[in-house]
Amino acid sequence: MISISRTRAWRLERCTTFKIRLGTTQVRRQSSQIILQLDGRTRLSSFWTYRSAPDITGEGTNDDGQSLLLKGGFIAQEASGYFHFLPFGLRVQDKLSAIIDVHMRSIGASKLALSSLTSQSLWLQSGRLTQPLEAGNHELLAVRDRKDSSMLLAPTHEEVITNFLKPHITSHRDLPVRLYQTTRKYRDELRPRQGLLRTKEFLMKDLYTFDADVESAMETYGAVLGAYHALFKQLGLSYLTAVADSGSIGGTHNHEFHYASLLGEDIVWSCNSCGSAYNEEVLPAVTETSASPSCLKCENKLISNSTIEVAHTFFLSTRYSVPLGLTYQTATPGQAPVPVQMGCYGIGVSRIIAAIASKMAAPTGRRKPRVGLRWPVCVAPFEVLVIPKEEGSAETVYDTIAQSGADVVMDDGPEEFMRKLQHADLIGYPVVVICGKEKAEIRARGIETPVVYVEESVVAETVQRVLEELRAVKHDELSN
Ligand SMILES: [Zn+2]
Numbered sequence: 156m157i158s159i160s161r162t163r164a165w166r167l168e169r170c171t172t173f174k175i176r177l178g179t180t181q182v183r184r185q186s187s188q189i190i191l192q193l194d195g196r197t198r199l200s201s202f203w204t205y206r207s208a209p210d211i212t213g214e215g216t217n218d219d220g221q222s223l224l225l226k227g228g229f230i231a232q233e234a235s236g237y238f239h240f241l242p243f244g245l246r247v248q249d250k251l252s253a254i255i256d257v258h259m260r261s262i263g264a265s266k267l268a269l270s271s272l273t274s275q276s277l278w279l280q281s282g283r284l285t286q287p288l289e290a291g292n293h294e295l296l297a298v299r300d301r302k303d304s305s306m307l308l309a310p311t312h313e314e315v316i317t318n319f320l321k322p323h324i325t326s327h328r329d330l331p332v333r334l335y336q337t338t339r340k341y342r343d344e345l346r347p348r349q350g351l352l353r354t355k356e357f358l359m360k361d362l363y364t365f366d367a368d369v370e371s372a373m374e375t376y377g378a379v380l381g382a383y384h385a386l387f388k389q390l391g392l393s394y395l396t397a398v399a400d401s402g403s404i405g406g407t408h409n410h411e412f413h414y415a416s417l418l419g420e421d422i423v424w425s426c427n428s429c430g431s432a433y434n435e436e437v438l439p440a441v442t443e444t445s446a447s448p449s450c451l452k453c454e455n456k457l458i459s460n461s462t463i464e465v466a467h468t469f470f471l472s473t474r475y476s477v478p479l480g481l482t483y484q485t486a487t488p489g490q491a492p493v494p495v496q497m498g499c500y501g502i503g504v505s506r507i508i509a510a511i512a513s514k515m516a517a518p519t520g521r522r523k524p525r526v527g528l529r530w531p532v533c534v535a536p537f538e539v540l541v542i543p544k545e546e547g548s549a550e551t552v553y554d555t556i557a558q559s560g561a562d563v564v565m566d567d568g569p570e571e572f573m574r575k576l577q578h579a580d581l582i583g584y585p586v587v588v589i590c591g592k593e594k595a596e597i598r599a600r601g602i603e604t605p606v607v608y609v610e611e612s613v614v615a616e617t618v619q620r621v622l623e624e625l626r627a628v629k630h631d632e633l634s635n
Pocket residue numbers: 426427428429430431450451452453454455
């Protein structure tokens with residue numbers, strides 16, 4: 156009932172405040188005089204975002220990444236532990252998700268989307284649950300439907316995918332299989348905190364791999380590790396790869412990827428000498444009074460880092476295939492069916508966004524210093540912002556930049572020029588082009604020449620060169 160009346164109210168509002176001019180491409184909202192120009196150009200005037208920064212109270216009211224994501228209209232908090240992704244934020248999320256797709260395709264993984272609702276019976280079968288759960292004192296979000304079936308809003312999908320694949324993996328010819336999804340996951344956090352870092356609902360990429368034997372599972376493990384390194388190198392922020400558990404099957408097969416951050420709630424010990432890093436649990440017990448532990452590889456003293464865990468790789472062996480009965484017939488005639496060797500590999504998509512926002516937020520503005528967001532080019536909501544300064548050729552400049560292949564938006568709103576610059580600083584576009592009467596001013600933070608003035612005829616090629624330069628930047632080395 157509530158949703159119906161809300162829809163009606165919304166429609167009523169639309170009817171009274173919007174007037175659509177048939178036969179033209181303009182939609183006018185009379186109460187506020189916004190003109191939606193639908194001419195194929197991406198314009199901030201027709202891209203929904205806040206027209207003035209919202210009041211942010213409570214946790215994170217400073218210029219930290221989380222507050223900037225809220226102020227800039229990337230995300231909005233619905234309630235403790237869950238957030239909406241608004242148009243700016245969704246563009247970042249979609250771009251990151253698309254980059255992950257490229258790296259998953261590079262190892263032959265296919266994308267699917269499993270149902271978020273999961274039967275508890277599979278979890279009882281795998282042994283992760285020992286009895287049916289009611290909503291209550293645990294981290295799983297348990298739900299019951301009208302037929303009294305016990306279900307979960309899934310935090311991970313090992314059981315579901317193992318069970319699903321049973322009829323499809325019966326012979327050695329059906330292997331290997333690599334399947335992944337990027338979907339919303341659920342966990343009933345006791346104390347949601349730090350914005351997108353500890354939430355009840357989060358976006359995660361989870362890859363599940365299925366191999367015939369340990370040897371091929373280890374090859375898969377190495378391939379995924381390689382794809383993860385390529386992804387994190389592309390994002391351009393330095394990261395730590397920590398050994399989380401040394402296995403019984405020769406070599407390690409449990410790694411975590413971390414961003415060093417003062418916001419982090421994890422501890423990773425790193426070695427300055429050989430570059431190794433370790434999760435606390437693989438080191439001899441560390442107490443506050445004891446000396447730093449030594450590197451397991453080179454015996455150098457280790458340094459402790461507070462970190463945000465953003466990804467993990469984990470060899471599961473037959474942890475799920477045995478209890479759920481995922482077996483296959485080998486090439487040897489007469490041999491009994493053998494359980495499949497599995498791996499699971501996660502990437503915290505919304506966590507990476509939060510980590511980038513907090514690590515890259517930096518002072519900006521000349522006359523009155525403020526703190527604004529910054530984004531690596533590959534995940535920025537838009538790569539280039541064009542701001543018209545005087546009556547002139549902003550549309551031509553926009554068109555040439557768009558034709559050169561850059562992801563560009565034009566701030567053609569009614570706000571004053573200085574207000575637009577402030578907004579640009581908050582959002583963190585990698586490149587800002589200000590179109591004056593004579594020349595265009597191209598601004599980019601974090602490169603050798605942050606401001607250049609060029610003729611209109613070479614704006615597009617200069618922007619491309621600046622974007623190239625920005626893509627090569629190691630973001631952690633920047634101060635501004
Ligand atoms: Zn070392």
